[in-house]
Amino acid sequence: MKTLILFLSIISLPSHAKLKHFHNFSVNVVDEDFKFCIIGDTGTGGPDQYKVAEMLEKEGCDQMKVLGDVIYDDGIKSVDDPLLKERFLDPYKNLLKTTPFHLILGNHDYRGKVKPFIEFAKKTPNVFLPSRNYLEKYGEICFLNMDSNPYDMLKPFLRSIGHTRWVRRTLKKIRKKGLCSFIVGTAHHVFESAGSHEKANFYMGRLFKRHIMGAVPLMLSGHDHILSDQGEIGGTRFLISGAAGKVRPLVYDNADWAIGKTPGYMVLTFERSGNSIQANYDFKIEGTNGESVTVHQGKVIR
Secondary structure, three states: OOOOOOOEOOOOOHHHOOOOOEEEEOOOOOOOOOOEEEEOOOOOOOHHHHHHHHHHHHHOOOEEEEEOOOOOOOOOOOOOOHHHHHHHHOOOOOHHHOOOEEEEOOOOHHHOOOHHHHHHHHHOOOEEOOOOOEEEEEOOEEEEEOOOHHHHOOOHHHHHHHHHHHHHHHHHHHHHHOOOOEEEEEOOOOOEOOOOOOEOOHHHHHHHHHHHOOOOOEEEEOOOOOEEEEEEEOOEEEEEEOOOOOOOOOOOOOOOEEEOOOOEEEEEEEEEEOOEEEEEEEEEEEOOOOOEEEEEEEEEEO
16 A cells, blocks of 8 residues: 555645645545545444444555445534444544544434534544535545535534535636546435435535536445445435444345445545546445455446
């Protein structure tokens, strides 16, 4: 694994000046051998979380992306909450020495207080959560990290107005300025799943249908405690990596591929394919000898 440390660009380019919650990193992940490891539904402090952490230590990840439910079952109360040590710092203590963890929050995190997570990230090396929604740029690749929780709460219409506005305006500016050649969306909640949640509610579904489908070629979620390739829907490939701490069985037969009741994670890399960019994804679980094995893979070209 490269000992590369990502730094925010200290130069504020005029074309980016009006982008809210924008973070520009000085690495082009298409031209470098850069590996994103995608995990979700992690924070139990139990055997499955430690098992996946051990597999990830051997994977050679350059960056971890955590798709929510960082701390079960009820989030945290303060920046000094002991659950942060028990269910995040301890399981990932070896990885955190060299590997940045970029977080979004899940519904279980929202059962506690949200601001302490952001404060925790500010004071903890290699933990990144600058705001509830944020855009990351890695050369030609952008990650649109969305807080989907307001769409799944009481009075979702009122709570989600600001979040929808940020998504809409950010995507508009990306297109207008030609900021990214390939956009990856992340959110905790699913649009469609072979797990127990099956489909997004009305408000969340509307967000995906109006703003994500077709505009974002690859969408990553957790939430359902499974690994799943839901296939391409409306011009967007929907993937679920939510089996890095708590797992559940499959419920619905609506995916191109899915596996339940099995701890695991996903690896995401990028390469050039002619004049296009190709995203390669591999779902991995523990093999018979304790090593990680790929059980499903695919690609998205844009």
